Amino acid sequence: EAQVTQNPRYLITVTGKKLTVTCSQNMNHEYMSWYRQDPGLGLRQIYYSMNVEVTDKGDVPEGYKVSRKEKRNFPLILESPSPNQTSLYFCASSLARTGDRNIQYFGAGTRLSVL
């Protein structure tokens, strides 16, 4: 079954404690993204990756890191989480970034609370 898998689904942490949210897709997609979803703001892109070892900033990259060492995996790293990073996070993948090849498949989401 084609899917994007995120872990964990729920996470409560404290300010400053490094954390990683994992994302894996089994569709051999080249393009992967991380989004955060906040009430009234819709989805905002944090980082994206066009392919292995190719990553770039999205709209709201501050406080986040990513890596793309393998095509299927695209972890999101918060080196020093702060309360304003409390949000619902989604990983997504698609064949490519442009045009109708950018039909995105989303993970189920990770709800993060930073105390």
Add this chain to the structure above:
Amino acid sequence: AQSVTQLGSHVSVSEGALVLLRCNYSSSVPPYLFWYVQYPNQGLQLLLKYTTGATLVKGINGFEAEFKKSETSFHLTKPSAHMSDAAEYFCAVISNFGNEKLTFGTGTRLTIIP
């Protein structure tokens, strides 16, 4: 630059009534347009898309949308609402060439009244 505006962050309709969710876009080049749906505690999934060709596109669960270039709109409709349609709906746009990324609207939460 491209953008999407969804009118109405919350829409309520009675079961069996018409569903109309509005989406207007801005794009300097011909767009590809999408509607995604997010059910409670789930990720987004594609409902329907417009790329080229027929301007009336049909999606899953009885939804359809019409691309109107003159109005820069891509409104989502369903003739008869069902309780299972309660969800959040996102309109999204991307240009059909160039380097712009997929841009999402802020979403419309649809509530179905029994």
